[in-house]
Amino acid sequence: MGCGSSTAATNKSLESKKLVMIIGGGYCGVKLAKTLDTKANVLLVEKKDHFFHCIGSLRGAVQPDFAASCVVPYSNLLTHGTVLQATVQEVQERLAIMSDGRKMPFDVCVCATGFSGGSAFWSGNDAAITGDEKLEKLKEVHDGVTAAKTVLIIGGGAVGIEMAGELLDASGCEAKITLITSGDKLMNLPGVQAKLQDKLADQLTKRGVELIFGERVESGIDMTNGGMHPASTVYTSSGKTISADVVFVATGPKPVLPEKHPFKLNDQGRILVEKTLQCSGTASQFFALGDCAATGDVLNAYHGAAQAAHLAKNIVKFCENGPSATLAPYKGTGVAFIVPIGKKGGAGQLPIGVVGSTITSAAKGKGLFADQFWKDMGFKEGRKGAESGVLRTSSRDSMGSGRLQKRMSAILDVDEKTLLEEYGSLD
Numbered sequence: 001m002g003c004g005s006s007t008a009a010t011n012k013s014l015e016s017k018k019l020v021m022i023i024g025g026g027y028c029g030v031k032l033a034k035t036l037d038t039k040a041n042v043l044l045v046e047k048k049d050h051f052f053h054c055i056g057s058l059r060g061a062v063q064p065d066f067a068a069s070c071v072v073p074y075s076n077l078l079t080h081g082t083v084l085q086a087t088v089q090e091v092q093e094r095l096a097i098m099s100d101g102r103k104m105p106f107d108v109c110v111c112a113t114g115f116s117g118g119s120a121f122w123s124g125n126d127a128a129i130t131g132d133e134k135l136e137k138l139k140e141v142h143d144g145v146t147a148a149k150t151v152l153i154i155g156g157g158a159v160g161i162e163m164a165g166e167l168l169d170a171s172g173c174e175a176k177i178t179l180i181t182s183g184d185k186l187m188n189l190p191g192v193q194a195k196l197q198d199k200l201a202d203q204l205t206k207r208g209v210e211l212i213f214g215e216r217v218e219s220g221i222d223m224t225n226g227g228m229h230p231a232s233t234v235y236t237s238s239g240k241t242i243s244a245d246v247v248f249v250a251t252g253p254k255p256v257l258p259e260k261h262p263f264k265l266n267d268q269g270r271i272l273v274e275k276t277l278q279c280s281g282t283a284s285q286f287f288a289l290g291d292c293a294a295t296g297d298v299l300n301a302y303h304g305a306a307q308a309a310h311l312a313k314n315i316v317k318f319c320e321n322g323p324s325a326t327l328a329p330y331k332g333t334g335v336a337f338i339v340p341i342g343k344k345g346g347a348g349q350l351p352i353g354v355v356g357s358t359i360t361s362a363a364k365g366k367g368l369f370a371d372q373f374w375k376d377m378g379f380k381e382g383r384k385g386a387e388s389g390v391l392r393t394s395s396r397d398s399m400g401s402g403r404l405q406k407r408m409s410a411i412l413d414v415d416e417k418t419l420l421e422e423y424g425s426l427d
């Protein structure tokens with residue numbers, strides 16, 4: 001059987017399946033959508049016209065030739081489902097309303113809207129809707145750091161540390177780097193081993209980065225505005241004054257959610273979820289994962305991918321058996337980090353223990369998973385596959401054959417003609 005006929009057979013078999021709307025095409029949404037592509041009618045709604053590989057973005061910001069690796073089209077992601085470029089403004093019980101007024105119904109809705117805030121500049125959730133805008137922003141950082149004599153990084157988590165490492169490696173950047181953190185150690189998070197914290201601090205110090213521990217920046221800069229700031233003088237909790245030509249705010253991520261939604265939130269604004277990853281206190285067709293959800297995992301793409309793999313199985317069961325389905329509890333994933341300091345340095349905490357720069361470089365530092373993500377996004381040859389004329393746009397109609405429209409009319413219990421009149425077409 002040829003590839004075309006097997007695609008047609010899968011399309012046919014999907015005609016009777018449920019419509020799963022995933023809001024947010026970041027690491028979690030993409031992984032979930034791809035896993036469910038042959039098992040449900042997937043509608044991935046994403047506000048940007050590109051997947052932003054923020055894991056690679058710190059290198060993209062200081063090395064212009066790497067920047068394009070961080071902006072990946074959605075065009076090859078799904079074979080059967082649809083990627084719709086739209087911003088979900090309101091989530092109702094069976095319907096999502098987009099900011100442009102379009103309404104999309106669903107059988108199952110998954111919120112994967114991610115994070116912003118402290119490191120907004122590098123997240124999928126900043127204001128850069130098009131890939132070109134994102135590349136322009138990365139270039140602004142490059143121009144800023146190559147002109148700077150001093151750089152201050154606020155934040156001692158993975159983003160702050162990796163930013164320092166990329167600056168150390170960047171050709172044309174000669175700036176003296178200072179990193180300030182309110183913690184007593186770098187990577188000051190529950191479950192992180194002292195050995196990892198010390199290895200990272202030693203390597204940065206040896207390469208000339210000044211580390212300031214236990215100091216909070218109190219004024220002089222808008223700490224709610226993440227990313228790169230121009231020349232500033234900041235004032236710390238102990239009365240220190242630090243001036244730098246460029247300042248990066250790289251403090252903790254904050255969840256992002258649609259403007260109106262039925263979700264219950266914890267005190268940090270994350271969606272409360274049950275162990276099944278169903279949203280707490282809502283109708284049973286709502287699920288959430290990743291940085292917008294209080295799953296108990298460390299907030300990173302690695303843990304988000306484990307949640308997506310688990311959730312995909314639960315959603316298949318839910319689609320087959322409805323609210324009475326027995327769903328498996330997500331048990332969490334052990335704390336794991338790989339924190340490169342440039343291409344060759346850094347350290348990691350893996351299930352096998354704390355590893356040094358050789359493993360860190362081979363596993364992540366060399367390429368920052370960019371090629372792998374291009375492959376995961378459907379470009380078999382990595383980024384090379386996109387350079388032969390693939391457009392940087394979403395595939396809006398890959399469900400073809402009106403399958404999505406049919407499912408929508410079944411959910412809303414209206415005929416397809418009325419559906420088109422009242423809700424408009426997806427094309």
Ligand SMILES: Cc1cc2nc3c(=O)[nH]c(=O)nc-3n(C[C@H](O)[C@H](O)[C@H](O)COP(=O)(O)OP(=O)(O)OC[C@H]3O[C@@H](n4cnc5c(N)ncnc54)[C@H](O)[C@@H]3O)c2cc1C
Nearest residue numbers: 024026027028047087088113114115124290291300301302
């Ligand atoms: C610089 C940097 C480096 C990092 N490095 C690593 C690393 O090496 N390893 C690692 O595991 N993690 C890393 N992380 C963390 C990782 O990026 C996040 O944990 C991960 O992105 C969370 O994935 P997510 O899918 O939950 O959310 P996101 O990746 O934030 O994706 C959310 C998506 O939802 C979309 N969206 C939001 N609201 C709406 C809406 N209303 N309608 C439609 N679309 C919407 C956004 O546009 C976005 O694309 C890094 C983070 C940063 C900032």
